[in-house]
Amino acid sequence: MSATPLGGTPAPSSPSEVESFLELSLVDEPAGVAAVRRASVEAGLPDEASAPARGKFLSLLTRLSGARRILEIGTLGGYAAAWILDALPEDGHLHSLEIDRDIADVARANLRLADPEGEGHRWTVETGPAVKALHQLTWTRQAPFDLVFIDADKASTKVYLEWALRLTAPGSVVIVDHVIRAGVVGAEAGGSEAAGMAAALKLLHEDPRFDATALQTVTGRGWDGFAIALVTGAAAPGSAAQRVTVTPMGPETVRGALEVKNLGWRETFSKHIAEDWLDDMDRRLDADVVSWTRALQRPGNLTRTAVATTEDGEVVGMASAAPVLEESDRLATGAKWELFTVYVARAWQGSGIARRLADSVLGDEPALLWVLEDNPRAQAFFEKLGFTPDGAREELPPEWSGAHDIRMVRRA
Numbered sequence: 001m002s003a004t005p006l007g008g009t010p011a012p013s014s015p016s017e018v019e020s021f022l023e024l025s026l027v028d029e030p031a032g033v034a035a036v037r038r039a040s041v042e043a044g045l046p047d048e049a050s051a052p053a054r055g056k057f058l059s060l061l062t063r064l065s066g067a068r069r070i071l072e073i074g075t076l077g078g079y080a081a082a083w084i085l086d087a088l089p090e091d092g093h094l095h096s097l098e099i100d101r102d103i104a105d106v107a108r109a110n111l112r113l114a115d116p117e118g119e120g121h122r123w124t125v126e127t128g129p130a131v132k133a134l135h136q137l138t139w140t141r142q143a144p145f146d147l148v149f150i151d152a153d154k155a156s157t158k159v160y161l162e163w164a165l166r167l168t169a170p171g172s173v174v175i176v177d178h179v180i181r182a183g184v185v186g187a188e189a190g191g192s193e194a195a196g197m198a199a200a201l202k203l204l205h206e207d208p209r210f211d212a213t214a215l216q217t218v219t220g221r222g223w224d225g226f227a228i229a230l231v232t233g234a235a236a237p238g239s240a241a242q243r244v245t246v247t248p249m250g251p252e253t254v255r256g257a258l259e260v261k262n263l264g265w266r267e268t269f270s271k272h273i274a275e276d277w278l279d280d281m282d283r284r285l286d287a288d289v290v291s292w293t294r295a296l297q298r299p300g301n302l303t304r305t306a307v308a309t310t311e312d313g314e315v316v317g318m319a320s321a322a323p324v325l326e327e328s329d330r331l332a333t334g335a336k337w338e339l340f341t342v343y344v345a346r347a348w349q350g351s352g353i354a355r356r357l358a359d360s361v362l363g364d365e366p367a368l369l370w371v372l373e374d375n376p377r378a379q380a381f382f383e384k385l386g387f388t389p390d391g392a393r394e395e396l397p398p399e400w401s402g403a404h405d406i407r408m409v410r411r412a
């Protein structure tokens with residue numbers, strides 16, 4: 001049959017006919033993307049590019065996830081890359097890795113058709129073995145990537161997933177294409193590709209830093225499938241961070257928690273607050289320990305606290321939240337809880353502890369927080385927790401040398 005748009009006849013009756021039917025009915029290939037597909041065929045590239053419906057899926061995923069920094073492993077002629085670029089915001093960047101020099105040259109020429117002005121700032125095709133490039137990406141400022149698309153040599157997929165963990169942040173999305181090929185998924189099915197995919201699926205399942213599923217699909221090329229994973233921010237299995245426990249603050253952990261907080265203030269605010277003021281804060285530590293301990297034990301205390309403690313009993317992180325007190329905040333945002341503090345000792349930063357602390361005091365309830373306007377790192381962390389700036393801005397007291405806080409809100 002010849003596939004026809006909705007309402008056409010006869011009905012499609014095979015996977016390739018259904019695929020053509022869906023493409024005609026649903027997937028409008030943008031002109032630049034179509035040009036890349038045609039140029040790839042003319043260049044005689046292997047017929048291994050994503051199908052249009054898969055390309056559109058990647059494009060939608062880019063928009064759904066709000067991804068700005070994207071990593072693709074396995075460029076081929078740049079067909080999937082062109083779909084991603086079609087959805088990428090103006091200030092976004094796609095970094096794509098291709099081992100074959102000739103193929104990478106074709107991909108660059110193709111992507112110039114789709115995005116002539118974007119080379120070097122909206123997109124880059126890097127030639128060479130992906131593992132080498134991934135190693136170098138850890139030293140550049142391009143990571144963390146918001147979205148990683150793994151579509152290269154299947155035997156190495158587990159290794160690419162391990163790199164993806166190093167090059168992403170909690171909230172990032174990872175797609176692995178072709179986890180299923182002709183129904184083959186397990187190592188027992190034989191071959192290095194099947195073994196590679198089986199190892200990748202095992203990692204996606206067992207490593208708490210991923211929360212993943214896989215869907216099998218039928219395309220014109222046969223029985224296929226992809227996995228999709230969220231990077232969770234949990235600690236690596238077996239790592240020291242995983243053995244850190246998060247519990248409510250008690251009298252025995254108040255001092256450690258306040259020491260972590262005071263150090264956090266020095267690291268974060270020393271350019272805004274005078275040294276004397278920070279020294280005073282340290283001198284008040286004993287008095288603060290007494291007042292925090294009393295406050296925690298006071299009947300009806302509504303403040304929620306959390307501390308992160310190592311196996312040796314050292315406090316390496318703390319967080320606190322309380323019901324929103326300011327009527328104006330509550331009315332403007334609908335938030336129930338205000339996150340007051342989240343601090344993690346420097347040596348433990350980046351290991352998922354801050355997220356565990358914040359989750360412990362907020363759960364998933366609507367919440368707000370105020371954060372220094374000039375602290376993009378903290379704002380990026382809170383964005384990964386689901387907070388967004390709502391436009392409110394306040395000048396801080398005089399000792400803050402004119403600095404401002406902005407309000408960030410996480411709705412239900």
Ligand SMILES: C[S@@+](CC[C@H](N)C(=O)[O-])C[C@H]1O[C@@H](n2cnc3c(N)ncnc32)[C@H](O)[C@@H]1O
Pocket residue numbers: 048049050072073074075076077078079080081097098099100103128129130131151152153
């Ligand atoms: C399935 S194709 C990619 C298709 C492309 N993502 C798309 O959907 O349009 C796989 C590509 O990965 C490349 N590749 C294979 N091994 C690689 C490696 N070790 N490093 C980088 N690229 C690799 C191949 O040369 C090939 O072009």
